[in-house]
Each structure stands twice: as structure tokens, then as C-alpha cells.
Amino acid sequence: MRIIAHQTFDEERALYGSSHVTARNCSFDGPADGESAFKECSDITAESCLFNLRYPFWHDCGLKVSDSEMTENCRAALWYSSHIQIENTLMHGIKALRECSDVAIRGCDIDSPEFGWSTRDIRMMDTTARSEYFMMHSENLTFKGVTFSGKYSFQYVRNATFENCTFDTKDAFWHGENITVRNSTVKGEYLAWYSDGLTLENCTIIGTQPFCYCKNLRLINCKMIDCDLCFEKSEVEATVTTPIDSIKNPLSGVICAPAVGEVIRDDPASNGRVFAHSLALEDVADYCEELAPLRAIA
Numbered sequence: 258m259r260i261i262a263h264q265t266f267d268e269e270r271a272l273y274g275s276s277h278v279t280a281r282n283c284s285f286d287g288p289a290d291g292e293s294a295f296k297e298c299s300d301i302t303a304e305s306c307l308f309n310l311r312y313p314f315w316h317d318c319g320l321k322v323s324d325s326e327m328t329e330n331c332r333a334a335l336w337y338s339s340h341i342q343i344e345n346t347l348m349h350g351i352k353a354l355r356e357c358s359d360v361a362i363r364g365c366d367i368d369s370p371e372f373g374w375s376t377r378d379i380r381m382m383d384t385t386a387r388s389e390y391f392m393m394h395s396e397n398l399t400f401k402g403v404t405f406s407g408k409y410s411f412q413y414v415r416n417a418t419f420e421n422c423t424f425d426t427k428d429a430f431w432h433g434e435n436i437t438v439r440n441s442t443v444k445g446e447y448l449a450w451y452s453d454g455l456t457l458e459n460c461t462i463i464g465t466q467p468f469c470y471c472k473n474l475r476l477i478n479c480k481m482i483d484c485d486l487c488f489e490k491s492e493v494e495a496t497v498t499t500p501i502d503s504i505k506n507p508l509s510g511v512i513c514a515p516a517v518g519e520v521i522r523d524d525p526a527s528n529g530r531v532f533a534h535s536l537a538l539e540d541v542a543d544y545c546e547e548l549a550p551l552r553a554i555a
Contacts, residue, residue, distance in 0.1 A: 260279045261278060261280045263283065275301065276299045276300055276301075277299075278300070279301075283307075285306065285309060285310050294308075294313045296312070296315045301314075301321070303323070304323050309328045309330050311333065314338055315337055316337045316338060322346055326347045326349075327347060329350055329368075331349070333355065334348065335357055337357065341357060343362045348367045349369065353372050354369075356376065363384065366384070367386035373392040373393070374392070378397045379392075379398050380400075383402040384404075386404070386405045389407050398414060399418050403422045409429075410424065412431045413432045417435070417436045419441055421440050422438070422442075426445040427445040427447065430449040437456045437458070438458070439459060442460065444463040445464045446466065448468060449471060449474075451470045452468075452471050453472040458479070462482070464484065465484070465485055466489075471491035474494070480499045481499055481514075487505065490507075492509045495511070497512070500517065503518050504520050506529075509528050511529070513531075513533070515533060517531060
């Protein structure tokens with residue numbers, strides 16, 4: 258393993274094609290304004306480095322980045338690369354991750370519009386992210402302890418699991434397929450329209466018009482706060498532990514809640530059943546499961 262320490266690189270393709278290299282306390286910055294420092298490299302480790310130039314990691318295989326900073330000038334930092342580990346690093350350039358595979362991110366701070374597009378097999382833990390169009394068209398996602406804010410997140414994602422996360426977002430999970438969200442808070446408008454196979458368990462859902470035009474939607478022991486015009490034209494099975502402001506034209510399935518402010522039915526194809534009763538919240542799931550003597554709302 259070749260070790261490079263306490264050096265500054267600003268030329269074009271400074272370490273192009275390198276293999277088995279550790280860069281430690283190095284700076285990729287300077288007046289030459291060169292890009293693509295580690296293009297087409299393998300088995301690269303970067304520790305406590307500053308990346309202030311464009312496209313440092315393209316077409317790489319085997320990359321470890323820790324305790325480093327990718328500034329807003331570090332555009333499109335990781336593209337077309339695989340077998341990546343990133344820890345305790347600031348990722349603040351636009352389009353920081355795209356068309357990569359086998360990616361593990363832990364303890365990072367991400368501020369990057371259009372982050373993660375078309376990436377496969379990504380694991381993200383204990384990370385804060387701000388973005389727009391976050392993770393679009395990606396698949397095989399496992400997120401734990403992630404806090405996210407931004408619009409249009411997780412659109413067209415497939416095969417994803419989210420646990421103990423907090424999302425403050427809008428238009429999240431549109432057209433998503435085979436997604437499970439557990440023990441999380443999801444706040445935003447127009448959540449999960451056109452999704453197929455979305456399950457939320459022990460979650461808090463906040464915001465207007467969630468879950469419309471969904472297929473195979475399941476809510477298990479969830480809270481819904483300030484949620485109106487829910488479930489329009491959706492196939493849904495839901496046990497909700499808080500009152501729902503309003504439900505509109507559920508296509509099929511059963512929705513159970515302690516109370517519903519209004520059920521709107523102006524579509525003859527709306528055949529979803531809604532059950533409500535002034536039950537103790539802890540009893541709602543049991544009652545809904547058994548369809549005990551609840552009051553059906555027409």
C-alpha cells in the first residue's frame with residue numbers, strides 16, 4: 258500500500274489509474290483547478306482529506322473515505338463506482354453519488370441536490386441529509402437512523418427498508434415499489450402517490466393528501482396527524498391509532514381508526530371500507546383485526 262500524506266494536488270487527473278493508495282491529510286485544491294483526481298482507480302483510501310475540486314472518484318472499485326470533506330465545489334464526487342465505504346464525512350457537492358453500487362455511508366452529513374440517483378445496494382446509517390430528488394431510481398436501500406429534509410425524495414425507488422428515520426419531505430416515495438418503513442416519522446405533502454407494495458409500521462405520518470392511487474398499501478399501528486383527503490383511489494389495509502381528518506374514495510380494502518372527521522364518496526368505484534369507534538388507542542388494532550362491533554362509515 259502506497260501512502261501519500263500532507264500533500265496538495267490541483268492538477269488534472271492527479272492520481273489517475275492508481276491502485277492500493279492511501280491519501281492521508283491531503284488537499285485536492287489549488288489554482289490549476291484540475292478535476293478527476295482518482296479516476297479509474299482501485300483500492301483507494303482517503304483519510305482526513307479535503308476535496309474542493311470536481312469529479313474526484315469516477316469509475317473506481319474499492320474506495321474508503323473517512324473523516325473528510327467534500328465541499329460545494331466538489332461536484333459529482335462519486336459516479337460509476339462500486340464497493341464504497343464513507344464515514345464521518347461532509348458530502349456537500351451537488352450530485353455527489355450516482356450510478357454506483359455496494360455503498361455504505363455512516364455518520365455523514367450530506368447536503369447535495371440530486372444525490373444517489375440510480376444507485377444499487379446502498380446502506381446508510383446515522384446520517385443527516387438535505388437534498389432534492391434524493392435517491393431517485395435507486396434500488397436495494399437499507400436506511401437506519403437517517404434524518405432527511407428536502408423535496409421529491411425516494412421517487413421510483415425499489416426494494417427499500419427504512420428504520421428509525423425522520424423524513425421532512427414532499428412527494429416522497431412516488432412510484433416506489435416494495436418499500437417498508439418502520440418506527441419512523443414521515444412528514445410532508447402528497448406522500449407515496451402511485452406506489453406499489455408500501456408498508457408503514459409503527460410510524461407517524463404528517464401532512465395533507467397522503468397515499469393516493471396506491472396499490473398494496475399497508476399501515477400497521479400508525480399515527481396520522483393533520484392528514485386529510487387520504488387514500489384516494491388506493492388499495493389499502495390500515496390500522497391507524499389516531500383520528501383521521503378525512504378520507505376520500507378509497508378504492509378497496511379496510512381502514513380502521515378511532516375516529517374519522519369526514520369520509521368523502523363521490524366516486525362509484527370507491528369500495529374501501531372505513532371503520533371508526535371511540536376506542537382506546539391501544540385497542541384499535543385488535544378491534545380492526547377482528548372487525549369487532551365497530552361503526553361502519555358509509
